[in-house]
Amino acid sequence: MDTLPSASLPDLDWNQITESLDRLGNAIVPGLLAPAQCAALAENYAAADGYRSRIVMARHGFGRGEYKYFSYPLPPLLHDLRTGLYPRLAPIANRWNHQMGIAVQYPADHAAFLQRCHDAGQRRPTPLILEYGPGDYNCLHQDLYGEHVFPLQVAVLLSRPGLDFTGGEFVMTETSSREQRADVLPLQQGDALIFTVNQRPVPGTRGWRKTAMRHGVSALRSGRRHTLGLIFHDAQ
Numbered sequence: 618m619d620t621l622p623s624a625s626l627p628d629l630d631w632n633q634i635t636e637s638l639d640r641l642g643n644a645i646v647p648g649l650l651a652p653a654q655c656a657a658l659a660e661n662y663a664a665a666d667g668y669r670s671r672i673v674m675a676r677h678g679f680g681r682g683e684y685k686y687f688s689y690p691l692p693p694l695l696h697d698l699r700t701g702l703y704p705r706l707a708p709i710a711n712r713w714n715h716q717m718g719i720a721v722q723y724p725a726d727h728a729a730f731l732q733r734c735h736d737a738g739q740r741r742p743t744p745l746i747l748e749y750g751p752g753d754y755n756c757l758h759q760d761l762y763g764e765h766v767f768p769l770q771v772a773v774l775l776s777r778p779g780l781d782f783t784g785g786e787f788v789m790t791e792t793s794s795r796e797q798r799a800d801v802l803p804l805q806q807g808d809a810l811i812f813t814v815n816q817r818p819v820p821g822t823r824g825w826r827k828t829a830m831r832h833g834v835s836a837l838r839s840g841r842r843h844t845l846g847l848i849f850h851d852a853q
Contacts, residue, residue, distance in 0.1 A: 626701045634811060635709060642813040642830050643789055643802065649809035654694060655775040659843040662746055669741065674755065682753035687744045695744045703727035703849055706769045713768060716818035716825040723767065727849065730767065734851045739763040743848035749785055750841055755834040757790055759815050762852035768814050774804040775843040782840030793819065793828035
């Protein structure tokens with residue numbers, strides 16, 4: 618894992634990201650990682666060290682495929698991404714909670730939020746990498762892991778659609794008391810998707826209302842697909 622490069626976050630259009638998150642509950646960030654960074658992460662999936670556990674989805678009813686959780690200390694690339702993205706997402710998360718009438722507010726610094734998680738017994742790192750082969754898929758779900766949940770997370774596609782794999786689209790659903798909606802979100806290698814973990818505020822005729830969101834991956838038709846997942850809260 619020491620061979621993984623460090624992250625250097627590009628200048629992102631946070632006005633556009635915020636607008637898309639507020640409107641859709643997700644935002645695509647093109648080219649967050651370079652092809653070499655994506656390839657290094659995907660190639661390291663087979664490594665024996667650097668991970669705390671391996672999950673085979675079919676054993677737990679999660680779908681088909683598998684994923685590995687990274688162990689602490691995280692590779693520099695993952696550490697830099699989490700600590701760099703969190704401060705820009707925390708104000709959005711705080712505003713969303715206020716609009717939904719949720720009293721929880723998040724500190725500006727990611728280390729302070731992790732300390733909150735660890736004090737509550739959520740000490741296991743949650744960044745992960747997922748691997749899918751032909752016929753594999755991920756059921757619609759929410760990554761909660763404990764009492765303390767940061768309401769936004771990030772997925773980065775590490776493989777090249779149409780070259781490394783076909784199928785395997787990222788899918789999000791939104792459900793409220795009034796309607797249901799599904800999005801199929803096209804990503805290219807290195808693109809990041811910032812999206813809602815659990816619920817988000819939606820404007821209504823009588824103020825803000827909550828809507829629940831879930832995410833998953835449709836079945837691969839061919840090839841192999843790797844994805845990096847960045848979750849900002851730790852697990853029990």
